[in-house]
Amino acid sequence: MSKLITMNVDGQELQVEEGKNLIDALSAVGIHIPHFCYHPALGFDGNCRMCLVEVEGARGPQIACNTPVKEGMKVSLSSESSMNLRRKVLEFELINHPLDCPICDQAGECKLQDYYMEAGLSKSRMEVEKVAKEKNLDFGCGVVHDQERCVLCARCVRFLRKYTKTAELGIVNRCDKAKVTTFPEKPINNRYALNVVDICPVGAMTSRDFRFKQRVWFMSSEKSVCHGCAKGCSIYVDHNQEKYKAERVYRFRPRENAQVNGHFMCDAGRLSYRKENENRLTTAKASERFEAVDIATSQAVALLSAAKGKAVFIVSPSWTTEQMAVAKSLATHYDGYLSGYADGYIVKGDGDDLLLKEDKAANRASLELLGISTDRQKLISNLKTAEVVVVLNNDLSLTASDKREFEALFAGKQVIFVGSHRIALADSAQTVIPCASYTEYAGVVVNVDSILQEVTCAIEKECFARRPEQVMAALSGNAIKAELGAVRQQLSASVPALAQVDWNAIPENGLNLKGGAQ
Amino acid sequence: MSAEVKPTRANKPFVFNAENEAKFQKLLTRYPDTAALNLPGLWLIQQQDGWISYEAMEYLAERINIPVTQVYEVATFYTMYNLQPVGKYHFQVCRTLSCELRGGEEILAHLTKKLGIKPGETSKDGRYTLTKVECLGSCGSGPMFQLNDDYHEWLTVEKVDEILAKLP
Ligand code: SF4
Ligand code: SF4
Ligand code: FES
Ligand code: FES
Numbered sequence: 001m002s003k004l005i006t007m008n009v010d011g012q013e014l015q016v017e018e019g020k021n022l023i024d025a026l027s028a029v030g031i032h033i034p035h036f037c038y039h040p041a042l043g044f045d046g047n048c049r050m051c052l053v054e055v056e057g058a059r060g061p062q063i064a065c066n067t068p069v070k071e072g073m074k075v076s077l078s079s080e081s082s083m084n085l086r087r088k089v090l091e092f093e094l095i096n097h098p099l100d101c102p103i104c105d106q107a108g109e110c111k112l113q114d115y116y117m118e119a120g121l122s123k124s125r126m127e128v129e130k131v132a133k134e135k136n137l138d139f140g141c142g143v144v145h146d147q148e149r150c151v152l153c154a155r156c157v158r159f160l161r162k163y164t165k166t167a168e169l170g171i172v173n174r175c176d177k178a179k180v181t182t183f184p185e186k187p188i189n190n191r192y193a194l195n196v197v198d199i200c201p202v203g204a205m206t207s208r209d210f211r212f213k214q215r216v217w218f219m220s221s222e223k224s225v226c227h228g229c230a231k232g233c234s235i236y237v238d239h240n241q242e243k244y245k246a247e248r249v250y251r252f253r254p255r256e257n258a259q260v261n262g263h264f265m266c267d268a269g270r271l272s273y274r275k276e277n278e279n280r281l282t283t284a285k286a287s288e289r290f291e292a293v294d295i296a297t298s299q300a301v302a303l304l305s306a307a308k309g310k311a312v313f314i315v316s317p318s319w320t321t322e323q324m325a326v327a328k329s330l331a332t333h334y335d336g337y338l339s340g341y342a343d344g345y346i347v348k349g350d351g352d353d354l355l356l357k358e359d360k361a362a363n364r365a366s367l368e369l370l371g372i373s374t375d376r377q378k379l380i381s382n383l384k385t386a387e388v389v390v391v392l393n394n395d396l397s398l399t400a401s402d403k404r405e406f407e408a409l410f411a412g413k414q415v416i417f418v419g420s421h422r423i424a425l426a427d428s429a430q431t432v433i434p435c436a437s438y439t440e441y442a443g444v445v446v447n448v449d450s451i452l453q454e455v456t457c458a459i460e461k462e463c464f465a466r467r468p469e470q471v472m473a474a475l476s477g478n479a480i481k482a483e484l485g486a487v488r489q490q491l492s493a494s495v496p497a498l499a500q501v502d503w504n505a506i507p508e509n510g511l512n513l514k515g516g517a518q
Numbered sequence: 519m520s521a522e523v524k525p526t527r528a529n530k531p532f533v534f535n536a537e538n539e540a541k542f543q544k545l546l547t548r549y550p551d552t553a554a555l556n557l558p559g560l561w562l563i564q565q566q567d568g569w570i571s572y573e574a575m576e577y578l579a580e581r582i583n584i585p586v587t588q589v590y591e592v593a594t595f596y597t598m599y600n601l602q603p604v605g606k607y608h609f610q611v612c613r614t615l616s617c618e619l620r621g622g623e624e625i626l627a628h629l630t631k632k633l634g635i636k637p638g639e640t641s642k643d644g645r646y647t648l649t650k651v652e653c654l655g656s657c658g659s660g661p662m663f664q665l666n667d668d669y670h671e672w673l674t675v676e677k678v679d680e681i682l683a684k685l686p
Binding site: 161182 | 524575586590591594595
């Protein structure tokens, strides 16, 4: 943190960080200055004038986004004249705005709405007809644009020029004809496109996927981590239970984290929320017949007890660190071999310099921390002599050659599949036990840069799926510890890198296991 | 402001001819950043073809190494760039206040009648294009229009007829 300076906002003395602009410096101490075009990741542009504030001694109102804080500075935000500035800017913004909030997805999280309720509330003085523009324009990549709602802040344009460097959008024409658009026949085409929906301060950019699905105020948000790849972007899981319907996730949104993903996330990760709702494994099987979960579990226990020393466990590289530790205890309990083999999770060439990683496993780093082997040959040689194979949500069918090879190795063995989704094994295994997926349990994951982050439980699906650690405890005949607190204690004691983790106070931005807290 | 136009395809590629290529090369040495050639580049294209096509915008973007959307932005911001083919004679009639107060509307009405086309249109034979434009900076001598590269000022209906009669 750089030096603190003292300034005065609306008569109140405040300590803020030197070297920042007014918007950032004051937001750090909980004061929000209305603004549209400024975005910390895109820098200032000075085009919207929404951030005008009065600074004592200045010649006129100043734009907060480009006014650095200074020692002794006096700023007025809520005086009548400051409010008046805002009211005037808003009056301009609303001249041609269609006022279709009732059908706008942004309603409830729209800056234009918020500021109007705060400072606007003026009657329109316009007597001429509004300029009509186009709505529901398909810009590509699932981005839908509404020209009438746009406040021309150019955030979307700047994002595509500065961040993805693909520059598919521009603002063409001028005056009241100005609009955001693509060059004809050249739609938005990049893997981070849907971020423009988040950064658009109003409802001019909406997501084809989320449009009209939920009003934002009905949803609850949980802080979690994307499981789409080894980057582990910080996210919000927005979920809701509609009347007479099962609770479900409606969207993932990036959660600001300077240590991991900055302000953004990739589209694939964002849309991976769908996997939490689709193709879920809900039924248990024992002896290749559908059975109650408890019957399947006792059958699995019987199989495992009879095969002591001849069982192989293959754990998912995306399960939480705690779950991996429980898997370890389970394997030890049956004197079996535990593998975290997951070469199939690596998609060569799929990474880039922004966020996306080739490794689609969310917690491979923990396999290493816990000393769980990922070696293919070792797994294969152990499988050759095994009688029972327990696959703990690891998808071995991700690459075609793996699929063939492991199918052959599994032949003639008792296969127990514990999983959250209906992957191939859910059909072929003799014993199947469903378990919760990562929006339904809590724990930690460690990303590719050794940042440990917390996964929180957004949805409780107790009715049909237990948490992986509960399933594993049951598989041991309740002989092993699976309760989160106990597992964490054990982790701190046995894994040096985790010795210092304060499990009850993991920072929201995660913990850098290489360099301590941020 | 003139009616909004979208980039139109010429259905043939655009390349600078030798003369314009030479001018372009010279411009390249003039600024530290090739992006500065956005405006003059568009102007060269218009001098060569009379208008700026979809293909020409793509061509310029590539030549000066900026996104084509940035060329599109500039080409649509300035009304002097024609984004559709124009006739042999392009009348740009000022419709801003000073000219309007001095009878600009009448001049426009007269032209519309004489040329048989409405503002924003080109005659079928490709001879005339009529456009309404904002102030051309000749307010002291309005009403006025720009005919191709020349200003015609202090206009009256009679004067307009004279100009039309003299057109080859
Ligand atoms: S679409 Fe949204 S982000 Fe883009 S310029 Fe308009 S208001 Fe700003
Ligand atoms: S980069 Fe990886 S972790 Fe981040 S959102 Fe995309 S898939 Fe998820
Ligand atoms: S945020 Fe300062 S001018 Fe837009
Ligand atoms: S008003 Fe017509 S030239 Fe200025």
